Amino acid sequence: ADLRLPGGPTQQGPTKVSKKTGQERRKALRFETDVPGNCRPALGSAAQVWDSAVIDLSTTGLCLQCNRRFEPGIDLQVALSSDLCEDVVPQLARGRWIKPADNKLWIHGCEFVHPFTDEELNGLISDLMERTKMR
Numbered sequence: 118a119d120l121r122l123p124g125g126p127t128q129q130g131p132t133k134v135s136k137k138t139g140q141e142r143r144k145a146l147r148f149e150t151d152v153p154g155n156c157r158p159a160l161g162s163a164a165q166v167w168d169s170a171v172i173d174l175s176t177t178g179l180c181l182q183c184n185r186r187f188e189p190g191i192d193l194q195v196a197l198s199s200d201l202c203e204d205v206v207p208q209l210a211r212g213r214w215i216k217p218a219d220n221k222l223w224i225h226g227c228e229f230v231h232p233f234t235d236e237e238l239n240g241l242i243s244d245l246m247e248r249t250k251m252r
Contacts (some may be wrong), residue, residue: 125154125201145175145232148242152197156183157194171197179210180226186223187212193227 152171169183179195187193189212196207210227218224233241 139158145177146194147173147175147180148238149173150242154181154195154197154239156181156185156186156187156193169195171195172224174238174242176229176233177234178213178226179208181210181225181227182218182222183225184222187190187225188203192230193225195227 150171150173152174154169155166156169157166158191160192167183167185167209169181172182174180191208191212191214191228193208194207209230211230211242213228214226216224
């Protein structure tokens with residue numbers, strides 16, 4: 118009487134699906150980085166530039182740490198500062214979320230206005246990686 122065949126009806130009924138919190142929202146693969154850079158609002162404040170650090174990077178966006186709080190929805194011009202990336206053009210990114218970090222820093226989740234292709238991102242990531250020095 119207790120034998121149940123696979124796919125047969127159960128006495129419990131349908132199970133409830135709960136919404137997961139903290140679930141990954143970015144569809145593209147993220148690369149963790151520690152790349153210094155700078156950012157500024159795309160409109161106005163052209164002379165003011167803030168130092169920042171790119172915490173992670175994907176084809177669709179980035180996570181940026183900065184000592185300035187920018188409201189979600191603002192368009193930022195984000196530039197990477199690296200000897201290996203002299204030819205990288207500043208990217209336009211739209212702020213999606215913000216959260217406070219330690220030491221009066223802010224973490225900004227941003228989406229690129231013009232996303233990278235997989236090839237562009239792979240080239241950028243390979244340029245940013247530390248290369249082993251050959252003797």
